[in-house]
Amino acid sequence: MIPEEDRPASWMSSYGAIEADIRRMREFADKLDAEVRRNYTPHLSYIADDMQVPVPNPADAFFELVSFLQAHHETQQAATNMIWAAGGHTGRLAEAAGRVADRYREADAFAAARVTDVEGALTQARFTDVPSPAPHLADPTGPTPSDPIGPTPSAPVVVQP
Template sequence: MIPDEDRGPKWLQGYGEIAANIGRMEEFAANLRDDLIKNYLPHLEYIDADVSVELSPVDVQFRELLSFLTHHRESLVNTTDLVHFYTNETNRFSVAAKKISDNYGEVDAFTAARVKDVEAALGLKRTGGTPRDSTGSPTTSSEVV
């Protein structure tokens, strides 16, 4: 039993374990990247072609048309920026999900290995029993170093 002073603040107590399905996270990252490549990127060339059309110059005396074209150009630039931002950030999100799953898997395996090492060093059974010596007899706390 862990003493209350070693449990941390009360408001952090009572939370359950966080379970992460690493295989599903890797699958999510791969599917997100595949969807971006197959279903989004092919349409970018059409968007780029549409927004890069050069319009003929406008007489500055026609202020309403000049104002409209100025705002239209700003909208085109903003839309293009957002479309490419979405591409870049979606790709970064899929890379992050893959990296998290890789790192979490390594940490989880390392933690499990370390727990096994500690249990073996203390002579604990895998079921969480008491420390035992090489003969299998329980040891006293003074014998465990």
């Protein structure tokens, strides 16, 4: 009898079993790991440099620009966080796939990995090649590092004829 945790969801009961080739899983894990280490992680420093280019503090009188730069900063920080997270999580997935492949390498063709084995591999996977945490980007409308109390007063907007 199949344990409850390894049974498919009721809406999937007609789909049958999902089969995986363990040798191909090892190949997948190795290729995914190499892809993250060779083609993803080395480029994070360039992304950080580009994202950390300082933007001048806008004139407070130009409310629309201030609002735009605040929204831009929040979006830029969220994108940076996601870029860093994607590398780490992809590396963890590669490591977990490798653990499952190693565990079932000597098993016969009818052996089945349990859901708890896969969940355990994902929980135990540690991928440390991605620098953590993502860089914190300076908010151009917020306090400057030299003035933690508040933003530097901006010069008034001057329109030249």
